[in-house]
Amino acid sequence: MRKGDVVCLHGTNTPMFLHVFCGVTSNGASLTIANSQLTPGELLHQIQESNSRFIVTTPDCVLNAKTVVKQCHQVKNVIVLGDVEGCVPFSTIINDSNCSLPNVNIKPTNDVALLPYSSGTTGLPKGVMLTHHNLVAQLSQLRHHLYLPFTSGYDVSIAPLPMVHIAGLVIGLLNPVAQGATVVTLPRFEPETYLKAIQDYKGTFSLVAPPVVNFFASHPSVDNYDLSSFHTPYSGAAPLRYGMSETSPATHTSPLDGWKFGSIGKPLPNTESKVVDIGTGKSLGINEHGELWVRGPQVMKGYLNNHKATEEAINSDGWIKTGDIGYYDEDGHYYIIDRLKEIVKYKGYQVAPAYLESVLLAHPDVADSAVIGIPDDVTGALPRAFIVRKRDISEDKILQYVKDRVAPYKQLRGGVEFVDEIPKLPSGKILRRKLLEMYSSRNKA
Incomplete structure (x- = not known):
């Protein structure tokens, strides 16, 4: 492994991820993280897009990794965090007495340390280039x-x-x-x-997905355990x-010294935040609704390899446009009320409707088809599909068809609805809000 190489980490949590x-990263290479639930096709896309030369995985994900290697000649071996026939055990690498850490000249603000993939409104996963400086700044902000x-x-x-998710890796592992x-x-x-x-x-702290917050509040098993040491459940991917x-x-x-119901809180140290008019980009005042923009060292x-998308996301002054609609109150607490982006967030995972x-x-x-998230x-x-049929086909067959081709968290858990047409603007843009209104009106309690 040399500086500039990319290594793909794909699997379920193990202490060896650290x-x-x-x-x-100490060798000057970049780590791209791939969800263990990805199908071989989805994993192959990330491997090829990131130009990964190595795959490090866990025994339960070896089959998918081997399938990808057969189709991707740039990856020669599967390195496994365990012991699986036909794979290189990670233990043989870390126990190699002949290995020594090279003296690598790393440029913190330029060299990429971590390369997670984020779905955009186009539905195509994009590699997010996070530098050493980005990650060190984030860890410094969080420890305030x-x-x-x-x-x-x-x-x-x-x-x-x-930990193959950005939050699980940075906040759940690296930060503590x-x-x-x-x-x-x-x-x-x-x-x-x-x-x-x-x-x-x-345990005193735990980074959890939003459903686990509900679990603490309602699951009968909670009362059967001594949780007196536990003082900080920390959650994200939701307000x-x-x-x-x-x-x-x-x-x-x-x-820690104050929170407000429904608020996402205040900006982290060294982080600037503002709400702007969607049409003009003009900064808005207290309780005025607009798009949330953020600027900071993180x-x-x-x-990766997408200059156009980068320019659309970050303006010339370094503000990243979050695509979320919100406001801030007189105490500087921010609130999210809607999304410009069309991403469906299922259990904290991002699901792109266009994909x-x-x-x-x-x-x-x-x-024809359209996908929305139903609350x-x-x-x-939950992702729900609206479909215009060419020929008669059942909902079960559609669900199975999608299930065979996407990761579990991307499945159409909100069901399928057959319609005569998909509502669209003259430009062809799908009117997802109209579909959501149509669904909500028929499913009122």
Whole structure:
């Protein structure tokens, strides 16, 4: 591995993820993280787009990794965090006494350390180039005494969120480790295992997906465990906290000394935030609704091999346009009320409607399609498809067709509805709000 190489980390949580991250970035290479639920086709796209030379994975994901290697000649071997026949064990690499860390000249503000993939409104995943400077700045912001400080030797973070997700890696793993806290890694969230880990390891902190907040409030098992040590459940990808892959990922959070219901909190240290008029870009005042823009040292270098998308996202003054509609109050607390972007957020995962629409349009019996997110109290939103048929086909067959082609979190859990036409503007833009209104009007309690 040399400076400039890209390594793909794909799998379920293991403590060895920290070794992989540190080893890759210390050598001047970049780490791209790929969700364990990706299909071989989706993983192949990310490997090729990022020009990854190595895949590091876990035993449960080896099959997908091997499938990709057969179709992608730039990757020679699958490195496994475990022991699987036909793969290179990661242990043989870290135990190699002949290996020595090279003296690499890293340029912090220019060299890419982390390359997560973020879905845009086009539905095509884009590589987010986060530099060493971006990540160090983010970790410094989070450890500020008003926001997310840890006490070395005391705090214990319980980590069930996928570390192949920007939040799980940076906030769930790197942030506590950088402050000397202990991290207890769980392969995935399972209620009893998670609660037992908090009890047995005296967990004090945990980064959790929004549905887990509801779990704490309502699940009967919670009362069966001693959770007295647990003082900071921390959540994002919803109004509880705000961020995006393009910002390493956090921009706003509620300070420890005060929060407001429904607010995403205040900007992190060294982070500027404003609300602008959607049409003119003019800065707006207190309680005026507009698009949220953010500027700070955690903002990405840009999108990989996509200068046009970078220019559209970040203006010449360094402000990144979040695509979210919101406002701020007289105390400087920010609120999100809508999205310009059409991303559906299911359990914190980003699902691009345009991507699912392209999958549906490849079906020979589908003439046209549109996908929206329908509100769900537990998961945030559920992708639902509206389909114009060429020929008769059942909802079950459509659901199975999509299930076979996309990761589990991208499936049409909100169902399928057959319509005569998809409402659109003359330009061809789908009127998703009209579809949501149509759905809501028929499903009022």
